Amino acid sequence: MPTSRHGKVKHLLKNGKAKVVRRTPFTIQLLYDSPEYTQPITLGVDAGSKVVGLSATTEKKELFVSEVTLRDDIPELLSTRRQNRRTRRNHLRYRMARFLNRTASKKEGWLAPSVKHKVDSHLKVIGNVHRILPISRIVIETASFDIQKIRNPEISGTEYQQGVKLSFWNTREYVLWRDNHECQHCHGKTKDRILNVHHKESRKT
Structure with missing residues (x-):
């Protein structure tokens, strides 16, 4: 168990008892x-996609607290690897095209690398606390937010199907109305009569 008696700890180490x-x-x-x-x-665990918060407490005080920042560069690294692989294959004249040969994604219970990293990181940090403290109970906080409930606390039933985009033909028309048909880049400085919608797509995808 944790202790605040630092003198006793020093005494135990000095006498070879610890x-x-x-x-x-x-x-x-x-x-x-x-x-x-x-x-x-x-042990309280605040599970998150970017940061994991941990707090171990007894009935009287907090014994351990930490915050772990998860990696967020895995999708970018995988995209770079995919791009490099395609470049190499384009320079191999007699190499046959390879399709559907990634057997790992066909296995039951397979997770995307970024998701697997998040799951493994949660298990790892919880296991690290288990090694130093006799945890008797774990409480994991998982939060889900009802955006429509936040906007309208009285919403219920079929009203969820009648959102802000109900009277619009598609999402594009709703976005144009939401932005008041104004370019979000120049905010109307160019005075273009026709507002164009541009779709940006990464070359790595």
Whole structure:
């Protein structure tokens, strides 16, 4: 269990009754038999797509808190790899085209690399806390937001199918109306009578 008695920790290390097993967070392991009594500890996990928040608490105080930032460059790296692979194949004159040979994506339970990284990272950080604290309960916070409920707290039933785009032919017409038929780049400075909608697509996709 965590302790704030730093003098006792120093005494145990000096007399060889404990050893350091981790520097960050500073963790020691006792080298003699001790009572197995532990306090119930609850680990709260704020699961997120970019940041994971962790907080281990007892009934009286917070013992451990951390914030882990997840990687967000995996889709970009995969796109770069795909582009480089296509470039190499275009320079191989007699190499046959390869289609549908990625067997990994056909396996049951397969996840995209970016999603798999997020899942594995959540499990890893939770496991790291388990190694230093006797966690008895885990609470994971998963938040889902009802955008239409935020706009109209009284909405219910079929009203969800009658959103702001109901009277428009398609999303394009709704966006033009939403922006008051004004270019979002120049904001009407060019005074063009015809508003064009441009679609940008990455060459890596």
